[in-house]
Amino acid sequence: MKRLWTIVRKEFIHIVRDTRTLALIALMPAALLLLTGTAVSGETGNIPMAVADQSKTAASRGYIDKFWTNGYFRLVAYVESEAELVRLIDQDQAEVGMLIPPTFGSDLATGQATAVQFYLNDTNPSNSVSTQLGVETISQMALQEMFFSQIGQSLGARRIEMPITTHVMGLYNPDGLRTNYMVPSLVAVILQVQALLLTSLAIVREREQGTMEQLIVTPIKPWELMLGKIIPYILVAFVNTVMIIAVAVFWFKIPVSGSLLQLLGLSFIYIIGSLGLGVMISNISSSQMQAMYLAVGVVLMPSLIMSGLIIPRLNMPAVAYYVGEMLPVTHYLAIINGIMLKGVGADFLWPAIWPLIALSVLFFAASVAFFRKRLR
Amino acid sequence: MTAAYAVEVEHLSMRFSHFSAVQDVSFTIPPGEIFGLLGPNGAGKTTIIRILCGILRPSGGRAAVLGYDVTRQPEEIKSRIGYMSQRFSLYNDLTAQENLAFYARIYGVPAGRLGARLDELIELSGLREARREQTRSLSGAWRQRLALACAVVHEPPMLFLDEPTAGVDPISRREFWDLIYTLAGRGVSVLATTHYMDEADYCNTVGMMYGGRLLALDTPDALKGRMGGFLLEVDCDRPGPAEAVIAALPGVQEVTAHGVLLHIAVADESTPDRVAEALAAAQVAVHRIERIRPSLEDVFLSTVDAELRAQARQEQARGEDR
Numbered sequence: 001m002k003r004l005w006t007i008v009r010k011e012f013i014h015i016v017r018d019t020r021t022l023a024l025i026a027l028m029p030a031a032l033l034l035l036t037g038t039a040v041s042g043e044t045g046n047i048p049m050a051v052a053d054q055s056k057t058a059a060s061r062g063y064i065d066k067f068w069t070n071g072y073f074r075l076v077a078y079v080e081s082e083a084e085l086v087r088l089i090d091q092d093q094a095e096v097g098m099l100i101p102p103t104f105g106s107d108l109a110t111g112q113a114t115a116v117q118f119y120l121n122d123t124n125p126s127n128s129v130s131t132q133l134g135v136e137t138i139s140q141m142a143l144q145e146m147f148f149s150q151i152g153q154s155l156g157a158r159r160i161e162m163p164i165t166t167h168v169m170g171l172y173n174p175d176g177l178r179t180n181y182m183v184p185s186l187v188a189v190i191l192q193v194q195a196l197l198l199t200s201l202a203i204v205r206e207r208e209q210g211t212m213e214q215l216i217v218t219p220i221k222p223w224e225l226m227l228g229k230i231i232p233y234i235l236v237a238f239v240n241t242v243m244i245i246a247v248a249v250f251w252f253k254i255p256v257s258g259s260l261l262q263l264l265g266l267s268f269i270y271i272i273g274s275l276g277l278g279v280m281i282s283n284i285s286s287s288q289m290q291a292m293y294l295a296v297g298v299v300l301m302p303s304l305i306m307s308g309l310i311i312p313r314l315n316m317p318a319v320a321y322y323v324g325e326m327l328p329v330t331h332y333l334a335i336i337n338g339i340m341l342k343g344v345g346a347d348f349l350w351p352a353i354w355p356l357i358a359l360s361v362l363f364f365a366a367s368v369a370f371f372r373k374r375l376r
Numbered sequence: 377m378t379a380a381y382a383v384e385v386e387h388l389s390m391r392f393s394h395f396s397a398v399q400d401v402s403f404t405i406p407p408g409e410i411f412g413l414l415g416p417n418g419a420g421k422t423t424i425i426r427i428l429c430g431i432l433r434p435s436g437g438r439a440a441v442l443g444y445d446v447t448r449q450p451e452e453i454k455s456r457i458g459y460m461s462q463r464f465s466l467y468n469d470l471t472a473q474e475n476l477a478f479y480a481r482i483y484g485v486p487a488g489r490l491g492a493r494l495d496e497l498i499e500l501s502g503l504r505e506a507r508r509e510q511t512r513s514l515s516g517a518w519r520q521r522l523a524l525a526c527a528v529v530h531e532p533p534m535l536f537l538d539e540p541t542a543g544v545d546p547i548s549r550r551e552f553w554d555l556i557y558t559l560a561g562r563g564v565s566v567l568a569t570t571h572y573m574d575e576a577d578y579c580n581t582v583g584m585m586y587g588g589r590l591l592a593l594d595t596p597d598a599l600k601g602r603m604g605g606f607l608l609e610v611d612c613d614r615p616g617p618a619e620a621v622i623a624a625l626p627g628v629q630e631v632t633a634h635g636v637l638l639h640i641a642v643a644d645e646s647t648p649d650r651v652a653e654a655l656a657a658a659q660v661a662v663h664r665i666e667r668i669r670p671s672l673e674d675v676f677l678s679t680v681d682a683e684l685r686a687q688a689r690q691e692q693a694r695g696e697d698r
Contacts, residue, residue: 017469213463218479
């Protein structure tokens with residue numbers, strides 16, 4: 001036990017003496033959230049649209065104006081032809097082009113069916129889907145309005161109401177602001193990166209410096225060394241956690257809907273698991289280079305792709321799904337989103353909590369088991 | 377457990393995937409003795425030390441330190457030995473005092489004894505001024521003394537030093553060996569490796585290693601006496617041609633160049649005259665021919681030379697058999 005604290009104290013000295021690194025360690029995660037959080041906080045909307053109105057009638061102008069009323073689209077240019085629309089999209093000046101045919105006004109006036117053509121930049125599927133949805137919704141609303149006013153006129157100016165209106169309300173992100181959903185996820189990923197950076201070199205660095213050879217000829221026990229290496233970083237990462245959650249709450253104005261205490265407690269378990277994963281990587285690496293490759297290749301990239309951060313996990317092939325299950329960040333994403341956005345408690349989150357605890361124990365046990373007090 | 381020997385090594389061998397680092401090495405170190413392993417880099421000295429420290433598993437033979445078997449009881453050994461590895465394994469960002477205190481606590485020096493022990497070691501190794509300095513700013517010689525202090529912080533009865541004086545100036549080397557003598561005087565057994573031939577003279581017993589084999593094992597004096605015949609030192613104006621002339625003479629066993637001087641191993645007393653005659657005939661101006669005591673370097677070179685010749689003969693014999 002005394003040896004454990006000796007290691008802890010030594011690691012603390014390493015951290016504190018190197019002031020520049022200390023500053024990086026302390027400030028980087030919060031700074032990273034400020035930066036990346038701002039990048040995802042742009043609300044959807046304000047999509048640039050170019051318009052070619054070949055009809056130039058009151059009806060066509062009325063239809064076009066509907067697109068600017070709720071701020072979802074903004075006009076970048078009026079042009080004359082289809083070719084000009086496509087050119088603007090090619091040049092990334094517009095995301096959408098609207099082509100209203102010359103017959104639009106006359107078709108409507110004579111009660112014939114007419115068509116409007118939209119051109120869409122679909123190089124980024126997730127963007128183009130929401131753009132398309134916006135186009136269809138607004139167009140539908142505009143046409144319904146026109147349709148009913150025409151019917152109303154022909155029936156002698158009587159007011160006509162829509163028989164059914166559909167209301168869809170997002171439960172946890174009612175404003176539809178992307179920030180709300182993404183920021184807690186970013187907290188999870190940034191903490192994962194931080195934990196890996198802190199510990200993935202912890203063991204292998206001493207191996208490369210030659211101090212490990214000196215340590216393994218002492219009576220130190222593997223668990224004392226492993227735990228001694230993790231404890232100081234648990235403290236560091238916990239300070240990071242508090243800071244980064246503060247940035248989410250006070251800067252990005254994301255309220256913690258659930259219990260802050262539960263969030264901090266579960267974050268504590270999460271960082272132990274992530275740090276343990278880093279130490280395990282450090283343990284099986286024989287050089288710092290190897291450790292970096294393992295950290296990025298085996299943990300970081302899967303954490304971004306397989307944790308459900310970007311791509312939903314429900315429909316993933318089994319292999320990808322279970323790789324995701326092995327990552328602490330996968331479970332922590334469910335926890336932090338659950339507590340911050342949904343406001344649910346630990347009782348609801350148990351399916352995510354127990355794997356997190358199990359993984360933390362597993363990684364630590366594996367680190368101790370893999371550590372050999374021999375040179376080869 | 378008290379063992380008759382501090383270290384016992386029997387037919388020890390170590391094979392790595394592509395070469396044999398240690399081949400059939402046996403020796404013993406009585407308690408309180410300074411034992412030196414002498415040999416060039418790659419001779420297998422470090423491998424032997426690592427095996428004895430319990431951090432490498434030997435591929436053959438057996439070894440015991442303080443009566444504990446290196447393969448079965450490595451942890452028993454680790455708490456009772458001090459080890460100073462080839463690279464000074466100190467933490468650069470810790471001060472001298474912090475490095476010492478770190479190892480003291482890792483070795484379980486009782487808290488009540490810690491302060492006094494650190495003062496004692498800092499005094500003994502002359503590190504008073506370096507006490508509060510970060511190790512990175514210390515000179516090689518200071519770091520070396522600090523590393524030794526760290527290795528003996530728990531007062532181990534057995535000390536392993538792997539090339540402790542590599543890259544250190546001669547005066548500091550001298551002081552370092554004085555320190556080792558002080559420790560040995562207190563009953564500590566020491567196994568040190570070195571490739572400085574002069575340092576082997578500090579040891580009670582010297583093992584000469586080359587290519588993974590222990591070629592000779594004796595006291596420094598006995599090793600020097602072992603060289604058959606005499607050793608002549610020749611100082612002349614053209615050592616190059618002189619070497620060829622002398623080597624061709626009957627009764628000359630070996631000629632080696634030491635700077636501008638030639639060392640000649642000869643079989644009998646009459647040879648010096650013959651060397652002088654031959655050199656005169658070859659018109660080499662001789663300043664001095666003198667009988668000298670062989671240094672350990674001479675012994676080492678001739679031992680290695682004999683070994684290589686024996687190997688060559690074996691190869692040849694095997695070739696003729698085929």
